[in-house]
Amino acid sequence: MTKRTYLFCLYAILIGFVLTVVTMNLTYAKPSANNNNDVQLLARCVNGEARGEPYIGQVAVAAVILNRTKHPSFPNTIAGVIYQPGAFTAVSDGQINVPIDPNSQVFKACQDAMNGYDPTDGCIYYYNPEKTTNKWIYSRQVVKTIGKHKFAK
Amino acid sequence: MSIRGKLLDFKQRLSDRHMYSVTLVVIALIASFGIYQYKKGLDYRNAVENTYRRSFTELVNYVEELEVTLAKGILVRDPKQLVHLSSEIFRQAEGAKTNLAQLPISTVELDNTSKFLSQVGDYSYNLSLKYLQDKSISDEEIKQLRELTNYAATLSDSLVKMQDQLYQGTMRFGEIKGLGKVFAKNEVSFAQNISEVEKQFQNYPSLIYDGPFSEHINQMQPKFLEGKNEISQEEALNKAKEFLGDAGANLQFQGEGNGTIQTYHFASSSDNGDINIDITKKGGYVLWMLNSRSVAESKLSIEDAKAKAVEFLNNQGFPNMKESYYEIKSNTALINFAYVQDGVVMYPDLIKVKIALDNGDVIGFESKGYLMSHHERKLQEIKISKEQALKSINNILTVENISLAYIPLESKREVMCYEIKAKMDDKTYLVYVNVTTGNEEDILLLLESPDGVLTI
Numbered sequence: 001m002t003k004r005t006y007l008f009c010l011y012a013i014l015i016g017f018v019l020t021v022v023t024m025n026l027t028y029a030k031p032s033a034n035n036n037n038d039v040q041l042l043a044r045c046v047n048g049e050a051r052g053e054p055y056i057g058q059v060a061v062a063a064v065i066l067n068r069t070k071h072p073s074f075p076n077t078i079a080g081v082i083y084q085p086g087a088f089t090a091v092s093d094g095q096i097n098v099p100i101d102p103n104s105q106v107f108k109a110c111q112d113a114m115n116g117y118d119p120t121d122g123c124i125y126y127y128n129p130e131k132t133t134n135k136w137i138y139s140r141q142v143v144k145t146i147g148k149h150k151f152a153k
Numbered sequence: 154m155s156i157r158g159k160l161l162d163f164k165q166r167l168s169d170r171h172m173y174s175v176t177l178v179v180i181a182l183i184a185s186f187g188i189y190q191y192k193k194g195l196d197y198r199n200a201v202e203n204t205y206r207r208s209f210t211e212l213v214n215y216v217e218e219l220e221v222t223l224a225k226g227i228l229v230r231d232p233k234q235l236v237h238l239s240s241e242i243f244r245q246a247e248g249a250k251t252n253l254a255q256l257p258i259s260t261v262e263l264d265n266t267s268k269f270l271s272q273v274g275d276y277s278y279n280l281s282l283k284y285l286q287d288k289s290i291s292d293e294e295i296k297q298l299r300e301l302t303n304y305a306a307t308l309s310d311s312l313v314k315m316q317d318q319l320y321q322g323t324m325r326f327g328e329i330k331g332l333g334k335v336f337a338k339n340e341v342s343f344a345q346n347i348s349e350v351e352k353q354f355q356n357y358p359s360l361i362y363d364g365p366f367s368e369h370i371n372q373m374q375p376k377f378l379e380g381k382n383e384i385s386q387e388e389a390l391n392k393a394k395e396f397l398g399d400a401g402a403n404l405q406f407q408g409e410g411n412g413t414i415q416t417y418h419f420a421s422s423s424d425n426g427d428i429n430i431d432i433t434k435k436g437g438y439v440l441w442m443l444n445s446r447s448v449a450e451s452k453l454s455i456e457d458a459k460a461k462a463v464e465f466l467n468n469q470g471f472p473n474m475k476e477s478y479y480e481i482k483s484n485t486a487l488i489n490f491a492y493v494q495d496g497v498v499m500y501p502d503l504i505k506v507k508i509a510l511d512n513g514d515v516i517g518f519e520s521k522g523y524l525m526s527h528h529e530r531k532l533q534e535i536k537i538s539k540e541q542a543l544k545s546i547n548n549i550l551t552v553e554n555i556s557l558a559y560i561p562l563e564s565k566r567e568v569m570c571y572e573i574k575a576k577m578d579d580k581t582y583l584v585y586v587n588v589t590t591g592n593e594e595d596i597l598l599l600l601e602s603p604d605g606v607l608t609i
Contacts, residue, residue: 006176
């Protein structure tokens with residue numbers, strides 16, 4: 001190889017390396033102090049899953065998580081449902097570790113869900129038809145559409 | 154100078170200053186960084202694989218134990234022994250279910266298996282209670298228990314086979330994200346194995362019994378709405394506007410809800426927040442309403458808020474509601490109301506009202522409990538007198554009050570009880586004694602604080 005090609009390879013590797021380090025740090029939020037409060041955990045998950053959704057959409061996502069705890073096919077605790085491997089993308093990619101301010105909208109939405117508000121009337125699944133790649137979910141009966149999400153039983 | 158010229162010049166200067174060794178060192182650094190990252194990745198993957206293996210091994214152990222305990226349970230007739238065995242079944246099924254949920258499989262493949270584990274503990278506990286109360290168990294129930302035992306045996310066999318594959322190295326759990334690459338041709342993924350197990354559960358029976366995970370809970374219909382007429386979308390919109398008053402001016406139709414209770418969903422947005430409201434198709438009742446505006450300060454007391462809520466309920470056609478528990482958070486008061494019939498409080502007929510403490514507006518409303526359960530009840534026969542009920546509770550408690558109430562059990566079945574409010578040390582308890590059988594149906598702890606009165 002000529003000297004020119006050597007240099008070219010070297011610069012390519014350096015740029016690639018820098019880009020990798022930068023993107024790695026952006027994708028994974030560093031875990032911070034964990035709050036044992038159930039609402040905080042719920043809010044972190046809902047924030048990761050339904051950040052841009054209207055208020056009622058966030059209440060609905062929180063309600064789905066709570067409905068799962070009462071359903072025989074899912075774990076009986078909020079932590080069990082949230083941390084079930086593969087259940088929520090916000091958990092798989094670490095977005096759940098962003099702390100939520102108790103004065104924020106998503107926190108209030110979770111409190112309302114824990115107080116029994118269920119806009120979905122008992123749903124245990126939801127999906128974004130524009131983003132989901134899971135074909136099985138389309139076989140579930142859709143109860144309602146709120147924002148970008150369809151809620152199903 | 155052109156780019157090419159500049160590069161050539163740089164290259165010339167590099168070789169003049171013997172920079173080859175420097176570039177080689179840099180490449181070596183990058184390569185060692187890469188190797189380090191790869192090794193760390195391997196370590197992480199091992200750690201994850203180990204936690205999966207631990208959960209899987211615990212699952213296999215619990216299911217094997219469950220199979221044995223169930224097999225014993227079919228034969229036992231002594232109620233005390235059955236109660237002991239059923240609490241073992243409960244524990245083992247719970248352990249199996251928790252560990253199953255920690256494995257990397259999607260919920261599709263887990264559905265019936267998980268349901269089986271939830272119901273088996275529940276169901277056998279239920280049967281043991283029947284034995285304790287000297288009620289007979291039907292042949293049908295024995296048959297179902299036998300079937301459950303067979304399922305446990307099938308599950309146990311399949312899991313043991315999978316465990317063998319794991320130890321021989323022909324099965325892997327897959328990568329951390331998503332189900333992973335198969336490293337050798339004869340390797341089978343864990344997900345495939347579990348879906349084979351799930352297939353054996355396809356004819357899993359619908360279990361209906363007196364417990365929280367019974368099938369009948371998902372199939373319950375709203376009692377209050379039976380026989381009411383269906384209304385159109387326009388009529389529903391009018392009902393919504395009537396309910397909200399001025400706040401309901403800009404409501405738009407959002408869609409229909411096809412759950413247990415069919416509804417029309419309306420919403421409006423403003424700078425202050427969104428308002429969402431669901432009106433039932435049958436009868437045009439408000440299932441729930443939520444106004445997300447923030448409340449900046451508290452000007453009203455909780456007594457004022459309660460009065461406002463009662464007034465509101467009376468105006469909306471919900472008379473005879475008595476307040477039970479409340480909670481104050483962020484300048485709003487969430488108050489629970491229960492229907493009262495002939496002096497008996499009907500806790501299943503629940504309506505929750507949220508009052509903003511700045512101006513007394515109703516900013517939240519939830520009536521699913523009421524719509525599902527409310528009906529004129531023929532009161533249960535009272536066979537136990539008040540004195541007998543008081544005698545049956547633990548006499549280290551100081552009784553403050555005794556009244557009558559209907560309470561829902563975990564299986565949603567209702568029973569009429571004496572509600573005995575009593576204190577011990579500084580804790581307040583609510584003990585519920587069945588008016589017909591004298592059994593203690595439930596005990597709740599009453600928590601009173603400036604922020605509310607709650608029960609747990």
